[in-house]
Amino acid sequence: MSLQIYNSLSRRKEPFEPIEPGKVRLYVCGVTVYDRSHTGHAMSALVFDMVRRYLEYRGYAVRHVVNFTDVDDKIIRRCAEAGISAFELADRYAREYLDDMARMGVQPATLYPRVSSEIPAIVAMIGELIEGGHAYRAPNGDVYFDARSFSGYGKLSGRSLDELESGEEPSEAKRHPADFALWKAARPGDPWWEAPWGRGRPGWHIECSAMARAHLGDRIDIHGGGNDLIFPHHENEIAQSESARGVAPFARYWMHNGMLQFPSGGSGVDKMSKSLGNVVPIGDFLDAHEADAFRLFVLSSHYRRPVTLTDEALAAAEKGLERLRGALAPARPAAGEGATAAEAELAAAAARARTDFLREMDDDFGTPAAIAALFELGKALNRARDAGAGVDALAAAQADLIELAGAIGFDLAGGARPAETDAGAADRATPLVELLLELRGMARAERQWAMADRIRDRMAELGIEVVDTSEGSTWRWA
Numbered sequence: 001m002s003l004q005i006y007n008s009l010s011r012r013k014e015p016f017e018p019i020e021p022g023k024v025r026l027y028v029c030g031v032t033v034y035d036r037s038h039t040g041h042a043m044s045a046l047v048f049d050m051v052r053r054y055l056e057y058r059g060y061a062v063r064h065v066v067n068f069t070d071v072d073d074k075i076i077r078r079c080a081e082a083g084i085s086a087f088e089l090a091d092r093y094a095r096e097y098l099d100d101m102a103r104m105g106v107q108p109a110t111l112y113p114r115v116s117s118e119i120p121a122i123v124a125m126i127g128e129l130i131e132g133g134h135a136y137r138a139p140n141g142d143v144y145f146d147a148r149s150f151s152g153y154g155k156l157s158g159r160s161l162d163e164l165e166s167g168e169e170p171s172e173a174k175r176h177p178a179d180f181a182l183w184k185a186a187r188p189g190d191p192w193w194e195a196p197w198g199r200g201r202p203g204w205h206i207e208c209s210a211m212a213r214a215h216l217g218d219r220i221d222i223h224g225g226g227n228d229l230i231f232p233h234h235e236n237e238i239a240q241s242e243s244a245r246g247v248a249p250f251a252r253y254w255m256h257n258g259m260l261q262f263p264s265g266g267s268g269v270d271k272m273s274k275s276l277g278n279v280v281p282i283g284d285f286l287d288a289h290e291a292d293a294f295r296l297f298v299l300s301s302h303y304r305r306p307v308t309l310t311d312e313a314l315a316a317a318e319k320g321l322e323r324l325r326g327a328l329a330p331a332r333p334a335a336g337e338g339a340t341a342a343e344a345e346l347a348a349a350a351a352r353a354r355t356d357f358l359r360e361m362d363d364d365f366g367t368p369a370a371i372a373a374l375f376e377l378g379k380a381l382n383r384a385r386d387a388g389a390g391v392d393a394l395a396a397a398q399a400d401l402i403e404l405a406g407a408i409g410f411d412l413a414g415g416a417r418p419a420e421t422d423a424g425a426a427d428r429a430t431p432l433v434e435l436l437l438e439l440r441g442m443a444r445a446e447r448q449w450a451m452a453d454r455i456r457d458r459m460a461e462l463g464i465e466v467v468d469t470s471e472g473s474t475w476r477w478a
Contacts, residue, residue, distance in 0.1 A: 003058065005222075006304060006364045008230065008254040009156055013364055018221045019252065024055050024062045025216040027251070029208060029225035029233070030112070032069040033093035034078045036281040039294075039309065040226075040260040041097075042104055046295055047257040047303045048224050049106040050408045054361055056450060057407040065215050066109040067208060068094050070116050071201050076190055086191050087116060100282035105291045105409060111215055115207045119193045121214040122202045125244050126182045126195070134243040137197050138173040141185030145205075147178035150239040156254065157231035180236050182206045205236035209250075213241065223251035227304075230256060258306040292410055293318040299367040299408060320375070324405065325412055327378035328398050328432075331391045342387035349380030350397040357404050367408060377401050395431040399439065402432075406458060413462050433464055437475055440466070 003016040018024050028048045031037050052062050069075075070090035079086045094114070101108070115122070126143060129135035134149045147153050147161060154160050164178040171177070181203035186192035192199045202210075212220055218241075225234065234254065241250035285294070297317035301307045356373035360366035381397055405412050413432075436459060443452040456466045459475070467474045 003362045004364055005253050005255065007252075008227075008256050009249070009251075014253070016253070018060070019219055022060060024060045024222065025220040026052060026055075026062055026064045026222045026224065027208070027212045027216055027220050028064070028066050028109075028223075029229055030066040030068050031093075031097055032072050032074060033090045033097065034072065034074040035093060036283070037093070037097045037100055039280045039282060039285050042100070042282045042285070042294065043260045043298050043307070044226050044257050045101060045106050046104065046298050046409070048255075050299060050303070050367065051222070051224070051255070051365060052107065053409050054365060054407055056454065059448065059451070061450060062110075063216065064107075064109045065111045065113065065212065067211050068097075068112055068114045069204070069207065070094065070114045071191060071207075072115075072204065080189065090114075090116075096283070100286070103286050103291060104282065105295065105411060107409075113211045113215060115202060115211075116191075118207065118211050118214060119202070122206055122210040123193070123195050125210045125213065125240070126197075126202075126206060128244045129182065129240060130197070132243060134240070135182055136175070140173045141198050141200070142173060142181050143183035143197055143200075144174055144179040145182050145236065145240055145243075147176055147180070147239065150243050152242065152248075153178065153239050154235065156238055157235045159231060159235070180205055180232065182240070205233055206240060208233070209237050209241040209244070212237075212250075213244075218245055218247040219249065220251050222253045222255055224255040224257070227256040227258060255303075257303045258301075261306050261308045263308060263310055289314065290318065290321070292414075293321050295409055296321050296371070300371060302368055303365060321410075324374060324378050324401070324410070327381040327401060328412060329385065331385060331394045332388060339388040339390060342384045342389045343393035346380055346384035346389055346393055346397050349377055350400045353377035353380075354400060354404065357407075361408070370404075370408065374401060374405055377404075391431050395435050398432055399435045402436075403439070411458075411461065433459075433475060436464075437466065437473055441473060 004013040005016050006013050026048070028044075031041050048064075052064050055062050068090070070087065075086050075090055079089050082089060094112075098108070098112070126135060129145065130137075130143065133146075135143055135145050137143050147164075161176065161178055165176060182205075183195060183197065183200050184190075184203055186199040186201070190201060192201055212223070223234070223237070238250055242248045293314065294317070297309070297314055298307060300317065300320075307313075353373045353376055356376075357370045360369040360373065377397065378401065381394065381401065384397070385394060402412050436455060440452050440455040440459075443449075443455065459466055464475055
């Protein structure tokens with residue numbers, strides 16, 4: 001089965017067909033850097049890290065762009081309170097976010113554009129919208145997008161212009177309640193830039209459209225973000241992006257992750273909110289919990305569903321992670337009478353796990369069932385070891401487990417590297433390491449350079465240095 005993705009725009013699963021064969025242009029809305037990022041941000045980042053990793057595992061070259069909003073009302077207010085410049089505050093929290101993502105095991109995006117560095121592209125896009133009759137300058141100096149000028153407005157969220165008009169108070173500046181600011185005229189104390197229509201700063205929605213176009217082109221394959229962004233942010237992105245140059249669709253697939261929730265005082269759940277006091281900064285969370293345990297917690301539910309973070313759910317994820325890692329234990333010293341049959345059963349279980357894992361992941365990134373396939377392989381490994389399966393048979397199946405888990409971001413072998421003083425453990429790890437090196441060699445022979453580089457980089461993360469020579473590749477503990 002080919003990869004199927006649920007498209008929030010069509011509200012159904014569709015076969016994945018990128019604009020350019022073999023390449024994926026992925027844009028994900030990032031954070032507004034006015035404060036420390038929290039576990040809700042981490043959940044969204046993990047979801048799209050999983051998406052990117054699996055696409056790359058399937059052989060696609062992914063250009064992944066995640067923006068930083070560093071020009072925003074919240075940032076301006078926070079700077080006034082702290083008595084520092086907007087750019088100093090934003091830079092501090094942007095750097096902290098990147099550090100948090102590294103600790104979380106999230107791959108760095110290809111590019112992290114910031115609004116403050118993309119003003120020329122934003123001004124150019126607003127100019128196109130004004131020239132095309134899709135935007136106007138209001139009496140207060142702001143520039144607004146004319147929602148009625150775009151016939152497809154509401155196609156993502158399902159909200160009509162009539163519905164929006166009846167649900168909002170009229171404004172002196174806007175012609176229609178659904179109109180939204182592309183440019184905000186400069187106010188005292190605000191950062192500002194020059195534009196043909198006057199000094200000011202960008203509105204929220206225009207930044208993502210301009211940055212996506214500047215770094216990925218007029219059309220992109222996948223646009224992602226939390227489902228809280230469907231309206232108004234993503235709806236407005238579609239309107240302005242498709243109006244600017246008349247190119248549609250702006251994004252072929254819209255992907256939205258569910259929200260992270262917490263138990264409420266009663267029997268229900270609450271969204272993360274500063275007013276409720278349930279915001280947990282990523283750094284604080286990682287000081288107390290392992291990153292891969294949070295990844296297992298998140299991916300044990302489908303990415304489109306909300307997840308509720310409880311102590312019990314997190315403890316279950318931590319135990320599950322230990323079970324998967326326990327399947328990497330070395331073979332027993334001597335083979336038992338049933339070793340041959342156990343090895344055959346293990347090989348069949350590994351093949352079955354691969355088939356099940358790929359089938360579920362190809363069905364709109366079905367991580368819950370894909371992870372269940374990993375646990376089944378782990379059980380098969382433990383049974384085979386108990387039955388006396390040999391080192392080579394175990395190492396081959398363990399390599400499958402590490403590879404498949406790595407395809408969605410788990411680092412099962414991390415932290416399991418033998419201590420340098422434990423020569424016996426190091427010897428037991430050697431067949432597994434050499435198998436990884438062999439897999440990398442096969443990838444290089446088939447010119448799958450991205451996969452070969454990924455195996456090398458993952459080995460480096462585990463403390464294994466790969467050395468390529470004219471006579472082949474070797475390895476050593478770093």
